[in-house]
Structures are given as structure tokens and as C-alpha cells.
Amino acid sequence: MTKLLLATRNAKKLVELDRIMVAADVHGVEVIGLDAVAPFPEAPETAPDFEGNALAKARDAVAATGLPAVADDSGLTVDALNGMPGVLSARWSGRHGDDLANLQLVLAQLGDVPDDRRGAAFVSAAALVLPDGTEVVVRGEWRGALIRESRGANGFGYDPIFVPEGGTRTSAEMAPAEKDAQSHRGRALRLLLPHITAALT
Amino acid sequence: MTKLLLATRNAKKLVELDRIMVAADVHGVEVIGLDAVAPFPEAPETAPDFEGNALAKARDAVAATGLPAVADDSGLTVDALNGMPGVLSARWSGRHGDDLANLQLVLAQLGDVPDDRRGAAFVSAAALVLPDGTEVVVRGEWRGALIRESRGANGFGYDPIFVPEGGTRTSAEMAPAEKDAQSHRGRALRLLLPHITAALT
Numbered sequence: 001m002t003k004l005l006l007a008t009r010n011a012k013k014l015v016e017l018d019r020i021m022v023a024a025d026v027h028g029v030e031v032i033g034l035d036a037v038a039p040f041p042e043a044p045e046t047a048p049d050f051e052g053n054a055l056a057k058a059r060d061a062v063a064a065t066g067l068p069a070v071a072d073d074s075g076l077t078v079d080a081l082n083g084m085p086g087v088l089s090a091r092w093s094g095r096h097g098d099d100l101a102n103l104q105l106v107l108a109q110l111g112d113v114p115d116d117r118r119g120a121a122f123v124s125a126a127a128l129v130l131p132d133g134t135e136v137v138v139r140g141e142w143r144g145a146l147i148r149e150s151r152g153a154n155g156f157g158y159d160p161i162f163v164p165e166g167g168t169r170t171s172a173e174m175a176p177a178e179k180d181a182q183s184h185r186g187r188a189l190r191l192l193l194p195h196i197t198a199a200l201t
Numbered sequence: 202m203t204k205l206l207l208a209t210r211n212a213k214k215l216v217e218l219d220r221i222m223v224a225a226d227v228h229g230v231e232v233i234g235l236d237a238v239a240p241f242p243e244a245p246e247t248a249p250d251f252e253g254n255a256l257a258k259a260r261d262a263v264a265a266t267g268l269p270a271v272a273d274d275s276g277l278t279v280d281a282l283n284g285m286p287g288v289l290s291a292r293w294s295g296r297h298g299d300d301l302a303n304l305q306l307v308l309a310q311l312g313d314v315p316d317d318r319r320g321a322a323f324v325s326a327a328a329l330v331l332p333d334g335t336e337v338v339v340r341g342e343w344r345g346a347l348i349r350e351s352r353g354a355n356g357f358g359y360d361p362i363f364v365p366e367g368g369t370r371t372s373a374e375m376a377p378a379e380k381d382a383q384s385h386r387g388r389a390l391r392l393l394l395p396h397i398t399a400a401l402t
Contacts, residue, residue, distance in 0.1 A: 046315065048281070081289075082282075082283035082284045082285050082287065088310055091310070094309025095309075104295070105294070105295055108292075108294075108296075109295060111292075112246070112247050112292075113247070
């Protein structure tokens with residue numbers, strides 16, 4: 001069976017990526033994580049866009065392992081912050097990976113922003129890179145609005161303050177399968193599936 | 202002599218505005234600060250752009266005092282942050298007016314941003330509002346780049362990390378008159394001068 005490496009070091013993101021791949025039920029492909037391969041150094045995420053970072057992460061994984069790899073770069077784009085935190089979502093407060101500090105900073109920055117200007121979108125770029133150099137990168141978006149206080153314990157990152165368009169609950173109040181069916185990451189990975197199937201099965 | 206109110210509650214900004222007005226040597230106009238008029242409540246800065254906030258501050262001052270008023274709204278627009286902190290410059294860290302926390306947050310957010318993508322501009326919108334309802338708003342910009350550590354003790358806000366285009370020193374390392382001759386606030390106020398002269402002298 002052909003192996004496909006999910007090239008993320010974020011444990012919660014790995015859970016989501018793996019869950020979406022399992023739900024997609026791609027036959028003939030064995031999805032593995034970075035824990036199943038020899039360790040390799042993590043490159044800094046310095047691209048100015050999600051697509052560039054997703055491609056860089058997948059390329060590094062292919063170069064280090066020789067396996068086909070999928071990587072995601074994602075974040076929250078806030079209208080009142082001109083689309084930021086964007087590619088800086090995981091280190092917005094200056095403390096990389098501190099979800100609570102990052103979320104609280106966005107809430108503080110939007111403290112005086114009225115309800116009708118609190119639009120936002122989760123964005124995910126998902127890249128597939130093959131050992132032969134083939135590269136595909138796609139983008140999924142999930143529009144919504146930011147509330148003023150955290151609600152819900154599922155998900156991660158900015159999920160507790162994000163209410164998707166047409167909904168009333170935050171993405172942290174949704175069941176995993178319900179989130180995946182709508183989310184930026186679910187959309188991006190499903191856009192990538194035909195390319196994965198065509199390349200690996 | 203006609204009075205003109207400089208409607209700012211920021212002491213360091215008042216010093217700069219007053220200095221620029223004094224240097225412009227407008228005859229027949231007496232420039233006064235908010236300390237010379239009866240106190241009135243401060244409206245929140247909720248406009249999405251500098252111009253809107255400058256106009257709102259000047260309008261509030263005219264409504265409260267009956268005097269012609271000039272107000273400024275200004276901030277730092279960082280290319281790698283899609284033009285933010287922008288109108289949120291004074292409260293970027295969530296702590297309004299904490300210059301050091303705001304500056305340190307921008308430095309942390311730009312930690313991985315390479316030297317060739319650290320462009321930024323100081324922007325000032327300056328508004329003149331008259332008791333008869335006449336309104337003029339202008340914009341001054343000052344392009345430069347952000348360094349990685351603070352330098353200099355003059356100025357305020359983000360001055361210690363801003364090196365203007367064509368220069369090597371930060372705007373916090375410049376003498377006051379040298380800064381005023383180039384700065385966003387100097388440019389904006391000088392654009393406003395003909396309107397002040399026409400209206401008040």
C-alpha cells in the first residue's frame with residue numbers, strides 16, 4: 001500500500017487532517033504521521049502566504065523522507081485587521097503555539113470594533129508534493145464572524161471565538177465530523193483528494 | 202486673535218503638533234491645547250480609517266468648545282502585517298497607550314520576516330473642523346523600514362524601530378526639527394496650513 005505522509009508537527013492539526021482523510025476513505029493509501037518517520041529539522045514558516053508555507057512544509061518532508069507528503073498552512077483572516085493574523089496566526093502574540101494568548105490578543109485588538117465589522121475567515125492551503133516533483137496546492141475558506149468571549153472546548157486555535165456564517169455556535173462547540181464537513185481544512189483536503197487518488201492509487 | 206484648539210489628549214503628540222504649528226509661524230492664530238478649555242468626554246476611536254478618527258476627534262472638540270479645532274489620527278502601517286497596526290497602533294497589544302508593549306509585539310510578530318520585507322509607513326490624517334461645519338482632512342505619509350531592536354530616545358510610539366527611507370537612523374534618533382521636516386505629522390499639518398490660514402486669518 002502506498003504511504004502518504006501528513007507533514008505537520010501540530011498534534012491537534014494532525015488529528016483533524018487524519019480524521020478528514022479517514023472519512024474520505026481513500027483506498028490503497030496508508031496515511032502516516034511524522035512520528036512514523038525519522039526526525040528532520042523544521043524549516044521556519046517565512047512565506048508571505050498560506051500556499052507558500054504549505055508547499056515549503058510538504059517539500060521539506062518529501063526531501064527528508066522520499067515519501068509523498070501533504071501539508072497544511074492555515075490561519076484566521078480578520079477583516080478589521082486587514083486579513084491578519086493570517087500566516088502569523090500561530091504566533092500572533094509573539095508566543096508561537098500559545099493558542100490562548102493569540103486568541104486573547106485578537107479579542108483585545110477588536111475590543112472597540114462593532115458587531116457589524118467583526119467578519120473573519122478561516123483559511124487553509126493544503127499542498128501535495130510527490131517525490132517526482134509534482135506539486136498541487138489548493139485553498140479552502142470558511143467565512144464567519146468573531147464573538148467577544150470564548151465558547152466551546154472542541155477544536156483549537158481561534159475556534160472558540162469563530163461563529164461560521166449561517167450558524168449560532170462557535171466552531172469549538174461543533175462535533176468533529178460537523179466541523180470537518182464545513183471547515184476550511186475539510187474543504188481544502190477534499191479539493192486535494194482527486195489529486196491524491198490520481199497520483200497514488 | 203483667533204484661537205485654534207489642538208484636540209489631542211496625547212501629551213507627546215501635543216508637543217509635536219504645537220512644535221510644527223509654531224515653526225509654521227501662522228500669524229493671527231493662537232494655538233491652544235485641551236488643558237485651556239473645559240473638560241469634555243473622550244469619544245472612542247472606532248472609525249476604520251485614520252481620516253474618520255481625526256474628523257471625529259475634531260468634531261467632538263468643536264461641539265464641546267465652539268472653537269475651531271485640529272485633530273490628528275496616526276499610526277504605523279506595516280507591509281508584512283497588511284497595513285496593520287494602522288488605526289489600532291496605540292492599542293495593538295491590547296493595552297491602550299502602552300508604547301513599549303505595542304512596539305515589542307510588532308517586533309515579535311515580525312521576528313521571522315526577512316529584511317527585504319520589513320517595509321512600513323507612518324501615516325497621519327489631520328483634520329480641521331470649524332464651528333460653521335467646514336471640514337478639511339488631509340493625509341501625510343512617511344515611508345521606511347522596521348529594524349529588529351529599538352534605537353533612540355526621542356519621539357514616541359514606534360519611533361525607536363522606524364528608519365525612514367534614505368536614512369540610517371531611527372526617527373527616535375532624530376532631533377525634533379529634523380523629524381518634523383520629514384514626518385507624516387509634519388507633512389499632514391503643512392498640508393492643512395493653507396486651509397487654517399484661509400479660514401482663520
